[in-house]
Amino acid sequence: MSGIIDHLSIGFGVAFSLTNLLVAAIGSFIGTMVGVLPGLGPINGVAMLIPIAFAMNLPPETALILLAAVYVGAEYGGRITSILLNVPGEASAIMTTLDGYPLARQGLANVALSLSAASAFVGALVSVTGIVLLAPLLARWALAFGPAEYFVLMVFAFCCLTSLLGQQPVKGVLAAMIGLGISVIGVDSNSGVYRYTFESVHLADGVDFVVVVIALFAVAEMLEMLEKVMAGHSVEVKPSGRKLFNLKELAFTAGSIGRSSLVGFGVGVLPGAGASVAAAVAYSQEKRIIEGKDPDAKFGKGDMRGLVAPESAATASAIGSFVPMLTLGVPGSGTTAVMMGALTLYNITPGPVLFDTKPELVWGLIASLFIANVLLFLMNVPMVRVFSKVLSVPGWLMVPGILSISYIGVYAINAGTFDLLMVVGVGAIGYLLRKFGVPMAPLVLGVVLGDMMEQSLRRALSITNGELSVLYSSPVSVGLWIAAAAVVVVPQMLRRMRQNRQARNAAA
Amino acid sequence: MNDRTLGIAALVLAALMTWAGWDIEAPFAYEPVGPRAFPMLIALIIGLCGLRLAIKGGNPVEANSAGANSRITLMVLVAGGYAFLFQWLGFVLATTLMTMLVGRLFGGTWLKCALGGVIMGVFFFVLFDQVLDVVLPAGLLGDLL
Numbered sequence: 075m076s077g078i079i080d081h082l083s084i085g086f087g088v089a090f091s092l093t094n095l096l097v098a099a100i101g102s103f104i105g106t107m108v109g110v111l112p113g114l115g116p117i118n119g120v121a122m123l124i125p126i127a128f129a130m131n132l133p134p135e136t137a138l139i140l141l142a143a144v145y146v147g148a149e150y151g152g153r154i155t156s157i158l159l160n161v162p163g164e165a166s167a168i169m170t171t172l173d174g175y176p177l178a179r180q181g182l183a184n185v186a187l188s189l190s191a192a193s194a195f196v197g198a199l200v201s202v203t204g205i206v207l208l209a210p211l212l213a214r215w216a217l218a219f220g221p222a223e224y225f226v227l228m229v230f231a232f233c234c235l236t237s238l239l240g241q242q243p244v245k246g247v248l249a250a251m252i253g254l255g256i257s258v259i260g261v262d263s264n265s266g267v268y269r270y271t272f273e274s275v276h277l278a279d280g281v282d283f284v285v286v287v288i289a290l291f292a293v294a295e296m297l298e299m300l301e302k303v304m305a306g307h308s309v310e311v312k313p314s315g316r317k318l319f320n321l322k323e324l325a326f327t328a329g330s331i332g333r334s335s336l337v338g339f340g341v342g343v344l345p346g347a348g349a350s351v352a353a354a355v356a357y358s359q360e361k362r363i364i365e366g367k368d369p370d371a372k373f374g375k376g377d378m379r380g381l382v383a384p385e386s387a388a389t390a391s392a393i394g395s396f397v398p399m400l401t402l403g404v405p406g407s408g409t410t411a412v413m414m415g416a417l418t419l420y421n422i423t424p425g426p427v428l429f430d431t432k433p434e435l436v437w438g439l440i441a442s443l444f445i446a447n448v449l450l451f452l453m454n455v456p457m458v459r460v461f462s463k464v465l466s467v468p469g470w471l472m473v474p475g476i477l478s479i480s481y482i483g484v485y486a487i488n489a490g491t492f493d494l495l496m497v498v499g500v501g502a503i504g505y506l507l508r509k510f511g512v513p514m515a516p517l518v519l520g521v522v523l524g525d526m527m528e529q530s531l532r533r534a535l536s537i538t539n540g541e542l543s544v545l546y547s548s549p550v551s552v553g554l555w556i557a558a559a560a561v562v563v564v565p566q567m568l569r570r571m572r573q574n575r576q577a578r579n580a581a582a
Numbered sequence: 583m584n585d586r587t588l589g590i591a592a593l594v595l596a597a598l599m600t601w602a603g604w605d606i607e608a609p610f611a612y613e614p615v616g617p618r619a620f621p622m623l624i625a626l627i628i629g630l631c632g633l634r635l636a637i638k639g640g641n642p643v644e645a646n647s648a649g650a651n652s653r654i655t656l657m658v659l660v661a662g663g664y665a666f667l668f669q670w671l672g673f674v675l676a677t678t679l680m681t682m683l684v685g686r687l688f689g690g691t692w693l694k695c696a697l698g699g700v701i702m703g704v705f706f707f708v709l710f711d712q713v714l715d716v717v718l719p720a721g722l723l724g725d726l727l
Contacts, residue, residue, distance in 0.1 A: 129716040242641075248592055248631040255599060255624050262617040265608035269617060272602075293661060300653045300687065301646050470690030471698050474681035477661065478706055481668055486716050494665035502658050509643050510588040528620040532613060540614030 078206055085437030089445050094139050097132070098442050101143025102449050108144070109151020110464045111472065112161065113299055116148035116392070117409045121291040122476070124416045125284045125483030134420040135435045139442040141413050142396075146446045149349065149392050150194065150454060153385065154461050157186050166349035166392075169357045169384035176376030184458070189319040189378060190385040191454040193331045197386035198447035200335035201342065201393035205400075205440055208343070209429070212401040216426040222534035222544045226551040226558070228527045231404045233558040234345040235516050237565055245512045252507075253520020254527065256281050263525075264532065276492040283415040284487050285496050286521050290514050291412075292480040293501025296473055298508065318455065323378060330360050330379040331386045338387030342394025345406030349388040349395075356387030393443050399424055400436055405522065408515030415522045423526070586639040592632030599625035653687050660684055672721015673711075677703035 088094060108119035120141050127137040152167035157174035170190065177186040219227065236246025259270045260280025271277040334356035341352040360383040364371045373380045398406040403425030405411040414424050422428070428436055484493050508514065538544040546552055599621060606618040646654070664680040671679070681699030686692070710716040 126710070126714070126716055130714050244631050244634055245588075248588075248628060248635075251624050251628045251631065252595075255595075255621070255628070258621045258624065262606075262608075264613065265617045267606055267608055267617045269606050269621060270599075270602055297654050297657055300657055301650045468690065469688035470685035470695055471681075471702070473688050474677070474684045474699065475702060477664065477680065477684065478677050478702065481664065482673075482706065482710055482716060482718060485668060485718065489717070489719075491665060491669050494668055495662065498658060498661045498665055501661070505654070509583075510585070511641065511643075512588070531620065532615045535615045536613045 077210070081210070081433065081437050082206065082441065084433050085439075085441030088135055088434050088438030089139065089441035094136055094438070094442065095445070097136050097140045098143045098446050099449050101140040102147040102150075102446050102453065105144035105147020105149075106151040106154070106450070106453070106461055107464050109148035110154050110461050111151075111467070112155070112465075113295060114148075114476075115152065115166075116145045117412060118291045118295060119144045119148045120409055120412050120416075121287040122479055122483060124287065124412065124419070125487050126479075128284075128416070128419050129483070129486030134417065134422055134432075135438045137416065137420070138413065138435065138439050139446075141416060142439055142443055143446040143449075145409055145413070146198070146389070146392060146443065147450060149389060150191070150450050151461065153190050153194075154187065154458065155465065157190065157381075158183060158458075158462060159465075166353050166384075166388045168350065169353040169388075170381065172357070172374055172384075173377050173380035176374070177378070177381060180376055182376075184455070185319050185323070186378075186381055187458055188455045189323060189327070190381055191451050192319065192324070193327065193334075193382035193386040194389040195447050195451045196331050197335040197338055197388070197390035198393055198444065200332075200386075201339045201390040202440060202444045204339045204343075204394060205397055209397055209401050209436075209440075212397065213426040213429045216402050219426070219550070220534065220548070221530040221537070223548060223550050223554070224530040225527060225534055226545065226554040227402060227404055228523050228530070230554045230558040230561075231345045231398070231406065231523070232516060232519065233561050234406070235519055236513075237562045242511065243562065243566075245510070246516045249507070249512045249514065250516035250520045253286075253517040253522075254524045255520075256286060257521050257524020258528070264529075276490070281496065281500075281521075282484075282487055282493060283418065283521055284484060285493050286500060287412055287415065287518065288480045288484055289497045289500035290504040290518065292476055293497055294504035294508060294514075296476060297501065297505040299469070299473060327378050327382045330364070331382050333363075334360060334383040334385075334387040335390045338390030339394040341387070342391030343397045343406070345398050345404065348407045348409075349391045352387040352391035353384035356383045359383070389447070396439070396443070400428065400439070401426060403428075403526070405519065408518055411515065411519045411522045415518070418522070583643040583645075584639055585635045585641045587643075589632045589635030589637070589639075592628050593636060596625045596629035596632060599628065657684065657687060660687075669719045670721060672723050673718040674703040674707050674723055675721060677706065 089098070105116070105119055108114050109116065123141060123144055127140050132140065149166065152162060153170050153174065155161045156167040156170040157178050160171050160175040162168045162171050174186050174190065177183070232250050236243050236250060257280070259277055261268055261278055268278065337356045337359060338352040341355060357380060360379055361373045364379055365373065371377055395407045395410050398404055399410040399414050403423060405414045417424055422432065480497070481494055484497050487493065504514065534544050546555060603618060603621045603625065606621065608616050660680060660683045664676055667676040667679070678696070678699035681702055682692070682695045685695030685698060690698070707718055711718040
């Protein structure tokens with residue numbers, strides 16, 4: 075117990091320094107604006123800011139705090155448009171529109187916004203508590219991992235990320251392999267051999283992680299925006315009578331908030347399932363539980379419990395998804411994969427040792443996640459008008475702005491034209507891959523984990539002089555293989571069973 | 583344009599990876615797994631995915647609305663041109679030019695886009711280069727800035 079308090083005091087010591095508090099506030103603000111913008115979500119905001127944070131010579135913990143604040147802020151921003159306009163800023167906010175928009179139509183827009191902010195705050199609180207209790211334990215367990223266990227763990231992470239991503243896992247596998255393939259380019263650190271550099275000096279160091287991330291999440295995103303001509307929204311936030319929810323409404327929704335926060339944290343800790351899965355699971359759970367015993371429930375027509383459930387779950391899972399990255403060094407979502415890439419720019423490899431070697435980084439980050447949520451809660455209610463103004467920024471100004479900021483970041487890393495051209499090329503390919511339905515998150519994970527994965531495989535096989543049995547000799551790795559197989563097979567089976575049942579119902 | 587196209591592209595990629603990577607060899611090997619194994623493993627799996635997609639086919643790609651493809655091609659060209667001119671013309675000029683062209687693609691008028699471009703170029707240059715210490719190329723305006 076005293077250990078936890080020690081850790082937290084380190085964390086809040088870091089987070090409460092003037093610079094870091096300021097950075098957290100700025101990050102939350104920028105994040106919210108990015109989240110409000112149509113088509114841009116947390117991953118885009120984080121991707122664009124990584125190189126800039128690095129170029130500004132921010133220390134690693136400050137940079138990570140900035141990115142985390144942007145992440146959480148963008149999740150917040152997504153809900154503003156969901157509630158006011160019925161336009162989800164990103165995938166995890168879709169469930170928020172179901173009951174949030176009807177509430178706004180009933181003249182309760184401000185109440186809905188403040189209530190959603192409060193429920194997100196509770197979700198964050200539950201999740202941060204969960205991290206504090208769970209993360210050190212998990213890290214201690216992972217310290218005993220050898221290279222073979224690590225290799226299998228990464229296979230497991232890929233399996234989770236690809237199988238949960240919709241109908242066609244084969245495209246997820248393809249994406250992961252392309253990512254790993256990109257990570258192979260450059261000089262091999264073990265033997266000094268150049269791989270796939272085609273005699274180019276620019277490729278000798280490999281393809282910079284920043285180039286890939288900006289290409290996929292800024293350039294490809296912009297090309298997708300061009301598919302339809304965009305019209306700027308202009309929104310009037312009608313002043314509604316009450317700005318805040320009252321205690322009665324809070325008590326009315328408290329049960330839903332609590333349950334959904336726990337669900338969200340659980341889903342977030344699992345690698346692969348992100349905020350959108352958490353929001354959907356929590357919403358349907360609340361709907362089932364409440365509609366069973368309360369005949370007055372009006373889910374989908376503006377029930378406050380239907381608003382708070384996805385909100386608290388999405389935030390809880392966004393924060394919970396830091397657990398696998400911090401403790402195992404294996405990120406569980408696209409956004410945390412991007413953040414882990416940011417740490418590698420600082421030559422920091424996340425993993426279980428981080429808790430001992432860089433406690434100020436880990437606990438500072440955890441404390442800042444908490445602080446960012448407090449700031450967002452305070453900022454959200456009075457500043458709704460300011461944020462919704464962002465929506466009226468026209469596309470002809472917004473898109474050049476995104477491109478320009480992206481190039482600034484890429485240029486800052488190597489100060490060269492080659493990387494910029496590479497961004498355009500990779501971005502165009504990324505756009506085509508997206509058109510074919512290839513998911514981007516496994517690709518990013520591949521780029522981030524590629525080097526580590528190859529190193530652990532080679533190290534494991536060196537120990538046994540090439541004997542493959544080392545990969546399935548310890549109980550931990552056998553367990554992970556089974557888990558990996560299960561996450562691939564079980565969802566497929568469930569899907570097939572559901573289809574069969576539907577077919578039978580249709581026939582009957 | 584359906585899964586078969588993607589599958590064939592993946593098969594080509596796998597073949598290229600194998601062809602370009604077959605000669606990768608460490609000058610002296612002191613570990614059982616050399617630098618070639620991992621890329622070959624990746625190429626193999628890409629090939630298998632490609633094979634499956636090519637055989638199964640289906641899932642045609644949603645066609646873009648009329649004019650979207652030419653807009654997207656133009657955007658790629660402008661982004662490439664921006665990359666070329668970024669260092670040479672300098673940030674402010676290149677950004678002004680890019681904003682004019684990209685802005686047109688997104689339905690702005692010439693005047694608005696030009697004005698927006700100049701303001702954005704100068705504003706970002708001051709913000710990043712002067713205030714935040716992220717170095718940007720001054721280019722042709724080098725002496726002025």
